[in-house]
Amino acid sequence: MKPVKLMECERASGPEAASPAPAPRVVYLEPAVQLGRVTGREGALWRVAVGARERLLPLDPSVDPALVEQAWRTGARVVVDAAGEPCVAGVLLVQRALTVTREGDVEARVRRFRVRAEDEAVLATARSFVRVVGDEAEIYGQRVIARAREVAKILGRLIALN
DSSP states (O other): OOOEEEOOSSOOOSGGGGSOOOOOEEEOSSOSEEEEEEEEEETTEEEEEETTEEEEEOBOTTSOHHHHHHHHHHTOEEEEEOSSSOEEEEEOOOSOOOOOOTTSOOOOOOSOOOOOOSSEEEEEOSSOEEEEETTEEEEESSOOOOOOSSOOOOOOSOOOOO
């Protein structure tokens, strides 16, 4: 987006002529910040519909491409920075997100919590962990405790204790 400078065409005559001319005003032909929807991708550029117009825009280096990919799938709006060379500057958040406090805590109250890891999942503290890799589940700790109200079954072909 390029600004257009508007200047006075005629200079005043008389006593006002001695005063300096007013500075030119900058008028933008479109807003510097716009909202759009991602409609596709072409290589490193993203097709974004802003109003009735579609544009191919790069991502700002600070934007995670997976976030824009998710906005494309869900229909969430993206923020377009059109002040200089236009680019996708972020995604407008439309749902609650898990946050990390300054102390490093994450607290959430959810109906269901599901995590799927491609290769490995680890839940660890300073002195114990649960690790799941492929078809193995490893539990390590000073004490490993299993509790059940009714019946607890441990099935296995071989139990090896160190």
